Amino acid sequence: MPSFSEILAIVTIIFAIATWIVPPVRYALSFRKKPRDSLSVVGRVIGLVVLAAILSVVSLALAVLTLIYSERTGWGWFGVCAVGVYWFGVVIVLLISDHLARRRRQNRDQS
Numbered sequence: 001m002p003s004f005s006e007i008l009a010i011v012t013i014i015f016a017i018a019t020w021i022v023p024p025v026r027y028a029l030s031f032r033k034k035p036r037d038s039l040s041v042v043g044r045v046i047g048l049v050v051l052a053a054i055l056s057v058v059s060l061a062l063a064v065l066t067l068i069y070s071e072r073t074g075w076g077w078f079g080v081c082a083v084g085v086y087w088f089g090v091v092i093v094l095l096i097s098d099h100l101a102r103r104r105r106q107n108r109d110q111s
Contacts, residue, residue, distance in 0.1 A: 005070035012066045012075055015059035016082035023052040052090075056083045 002010075027048045063079030070076065 005066070005072065008062065008066050009070050009072050009075035012059065012062040012079040015055060015062055016079040019052060019055040019059050019083055019086050022055060023048045026051060052086070056087065059083050 027044060030044045030047075059079050060083055063076045063083075066076030066079065067073050
């Protein structure tokens with residue numbers, strides 16, 4: 001029978017992986033129905049961020065508990081790093097998309 005620390009480590013990994021998988025899949029599946037208006041897409045993006053934030057907070061809380069109570073702290077650090085890399089990637093994507101939008105606007109204004 002697995003001990004509490006092993007179960008905690010497994011749940012930490014599950015939530016860390018869910019942080020990466022669930023929001024994009026949920027966002028992609030939300031486009032099966034046609035949006036009723038332009039604000040529904042904004043609502044979908046807000047929902048994506050909220051869902052990712054909730055999963056991240058749960059994953060980080062479980063990772064901290066794993067670091068405190070488990071002998072296998074590697075899984076806790078994996079959970080912390082997985083969430084950190086996810087949000088770092090989100091920031092990088094936002095910066096790149098903002099840069100590309102500015103470049104398009106400058107090219108359009110110059111034409």
